[in-house]
Amino acid sequence: MTNKLSIRINNLPVSATLEMAAKARELKENGVDIIGLSLGEPDFNTPDFIKNAAIQAIEDNYNSYTPVDGYLDLKKSICNKFQRDNGLYYKPDQIVVSTGAKQSIANTIQVLINPGDDVLLVAPYWVSYSAIVMLAEGNPIEIRSDISTDFKITPIQLENSITKKTKMVIINSPNNPSGSVYSKEEFLELSKVLEKYPEIYILSDEIYEHINYGVPHFSFAKIPSMYNRTITVNGLAKAFAMTGWRIGYVGAPNWIAKACTKMQGQITSGTNCIAQRATIAALDASVNEIQYMVDEFKERRKLIIDLLSQVKGIKLNQPMGAFYVFPDISYFFGKTIKGKKIENASDFAIFLLEKSHVATVTGDAFGSPNNIRISYAASQEQIKKAINRIKKAIEG
Ligand code: GLU
Numbered sequence: 001m002t003n004k005l006s007i008r009i010n011n012l013p014v015s016a017t018l019e020m021a022a023k024a025r026e027l028k029e030n031g032v033d034i035i036g037l038s039l040g041e042p043d044f045n046t047p048d049f050i051k052n053a054a055i056q057a058i059e060d061n062y063n064s065y066t067p068v069d070g071y072l073d074l075k076k077s078i079c080n081k082f083q084r085d086n087g088l089y090y091k092p093d094q095i096v097v098s099t100g101a102k103q104s105i106a107n108t109i110q111v112l113i114n115p116g117d118d119v120l121l122v123a124p125y126w127v128s129y130s131a132i133v134m135l136a137e138g139n140p141i142e143i144r145s146d147i148s149t150d151f152k153i154t155p156i157q158l159e160n161s162i163t164k165k166t167k168m169v170i171i172n173s174p175n176n177p178s179g180s181v182y183s184k185e186e187f188l189e190l191s192k193v194l195e196k197y198p199e200i201y202i203l204s205d206e207i208y209e210h211i212n213y214g215v216p217h218f219s220f221a222k223i224p225s226m227y228n229r230t231i232t233v234n235g236l237a238k239a240f241a242m243t244g245w246r247i248g249y250v251g252a253p254n255w256i257a258k259a260c261t262k263m264q265g266q267i268t269s270g271t272n273c274i275a276q277r278a279t280i281a282a283l284d285a286s287v288n289e290i291q292y293m294v295d296e297f298k299e300r301r302k303l304i305i306d307l308l309s310q311v312k313g314i315k316l317n318q319p320m321g322a323f324y325v326f327p328d329i330s331y332f333f334g335k336t337i338k339g340k341k342i343e344n345a346s347d348f349a350i351f352l353l354e355k356s357h358v359a360t361v362t363g364d365a366f367g368s369p370n371n372i373r374i375s376y377a378a379s380q381e382q383i384k385k386a387i388n389r390i391k392k393a394i395e396g
Contacts, residue, residue, distance in 0.1 A: 012134065016127045016365030020349070024359035035386040037375045038359040040176060040324065044241040044293050046278075053281030057274045066270030069261040070097025070249070074276050077283045082251050085209070085287065086219040088232065090251040096260040097279075099271045101207045101235035101248030103264070106132050108203055108231045108250060109168070111259035113138040117167035122153050123367030124326060126176045126205070130367070138167070142367045147317050147328045151178035151368075152186065159193045168201045169194070171220060174208035177366045177373040178326045179319020184218040191223045202230040207248075208322040210239035210287060213298050215320045221251070228253055238322075239290050240282045245275040297323050300376040300383055307387035308374075312395055323377040326363065330370040337394060345372055356389035 003010065020038035027034045045051075069075070075092040082088040098104045105128070113119060115137035121129050123142040130140035143161045145151045158169070171190075173182040182190075194200055204220040221230035235248035250260060264270075304325055308314050313331035332342045340351050346362040349372050353359055363371030376383055 008135065013131055013365075015131070016361055020353075020359050020361050023353070027353075027357075032357060034353075034357050034359055035378070035382050035389070036359045037378055037382075037386055038361050038373075040238070040322070040375050040377060041243045042238065042241040042293060042323070042377050043379060044296075046241050046245070047282075047289060049285065049289070050240060050242070050278050050282045054274050054278035057277035060277075062273040062277055064273065066273050066276060068265040068270045069257070070095065070270065071276050071280075074280050074283075077280045078249050078251070081283045082219075082232070086206075086217075086232075087222055088219055088227075088251060091254070093254045094251055094257050095249060096252070096257050096264065097247065097249045097271055097276060098260075098264060099248070099268055100237065100246040101205065101233050102128060102132075103268065103271075104233045104235070104248040104250045104260075105129070105203065105205065106135070107260040107263045108233070108252070108256065109133055109136050109138070110263050111256065112201055113167055116165065118163060118165040120158070120161050120166060120169040121367065122169075122171060122175075124151060124175070124178050124363065124371065125170065125367055126172060127361075127365045129170050139165070141166075144367070146368070146370065147315060147326075150317050151175065151180045151326070152182060153190075155189045155193045158190055159196075162193075162197055162200070166197070166200055168203055170203045170205065172205040172208075174212055174217075174319075174321025176208060176322050177324045177361070177363070177368075177371075178317070179322045179324050180317075181212060181215040181320040182218070183215055187218055187220055188223060191220070191226050194229075195225050198229070200229070202226060203233060204230055205233045207233065207235050207238055209234060210290060211294055211297055211323055212321045213294075213301065213319075217321075231256060236279055236282055239293070241293065242275075242278075242282070245272075245278065247271060247275050247279045297376070300378075300380055301325075303380055304374070304376045304383050304387065307384065307391075311387070311391045323375055325374050325376065326366075326368070326371050327374070328370045329372055332394075338396075345369055348372055352390060352393065356386075356393040358386045358389055 024036040075095040113136040231252040236242040315328040349362040
């Protein structure tokens with residue numbers, strides 16, 4: 001039968017992170033002892049005080065449709081969070097709550113990007129940015145960086161990538177997949193370039209804000225000249241171990257927030273009532289409440305770096321945030337290991353899945369063909385076992 005699907009969906013790539021996670025899940029269900037290090041998902045339980053707030057919300061009969069942009073008291077909590085953690089002043093009419101940061105990003109891109117507009121992505125970038133831009137008929141344009149610059153771009157690179165068609169640049173610090181964190185000074189340098197191009201918007205994805213190992217988090221919108229042009233995206237999934245609760249939000253100029261609400265109102269409406277009530281508890285709490293998870297991620301980071309640096313051919317940087325390592329594995333290209341020819345990062349990721357039963361994600365999906373992403377949001381036991389298996393598969 002002929003494929004009757006739209007050109008839009010036929011041209012859309014599958015999310016590489018979700019695809020690999022699904023593959024790992026399927027193998028596991030079939031009895032294969034897979035260690036899943038593909039998905040960026042904390043393995044902790046949602047803290048009890050958040051769960052209790054959700055239970056209370058059910059008891060209190062929160063069951064009706066919610067305001068499209070989120071409950072007002074939640075938006076006020078978000079404003080307080082922005083002020084407390086980021087020194088950013090937003091009013092509730094500048095906030096839109098959505099079904100995960102992914103929807104916040106999709107809303108923003110849908111309301112700002114016209115067909116043919118260029119959106120600059122700093123590679124490596126999260127897999128869904130480019131797909132979401134394509135859905136809006138924009139052009140994802142990569143600015144490449146690699147391990148030699150700690151996966152960061154310079155102001156000159158940014159300036160050289162800007163054309164008359166550039167409408168937006170997406171920045172993400174701490175970065176998924178590289179773990180790189182831009183310092184305030186580095187962001188100020190980039191903002192000096194953007195000051196020359198007032199028609200460009202900045203989407204700043206700060207979902208990994210709290211998973212930070214030393215370089216203080218700095219919000220791009222904190223730069224006065226950038227505030228009116230920046231859409232700050234954040235969410236609950238990573239820092240609060242709430243991936244399945246699906247809560248993300250933006251702080252933005254209010255005309256953009258209003259447009260995001262209009263978009264969301266036609267697609268999904270207001271997000272889940274129980275999750276919104278729980279989010280108030282999460283955001284009103286001190287960030288110290290989640291520090292134990294960050295401390296544990298820091299231990300795991302040390303562990304995985306120590307172990308991986310003993311594996312021949314793997315080149316690593318020191319990620320300062322998030323919970324991924326993004327090694328350069330180009331040493332293996334052109335080599336045959338255990339009868340399998342490795343031509344590229346996808347081959348390598350498949351090799352690891354088949355020969356060591358460890359799920360990772362190919363760097364191609366993140367715009368970095370020399371790398372693979374390994375998530376260390378898994379127990380130390382699992383990490384040790386996984387890297388041991390990888391070493392064995394590679395070195396025999
Ligand atoms: N953001 C996470 C990741 O990169 C979750 C999966 C996804 O939505 O891409 O693994």
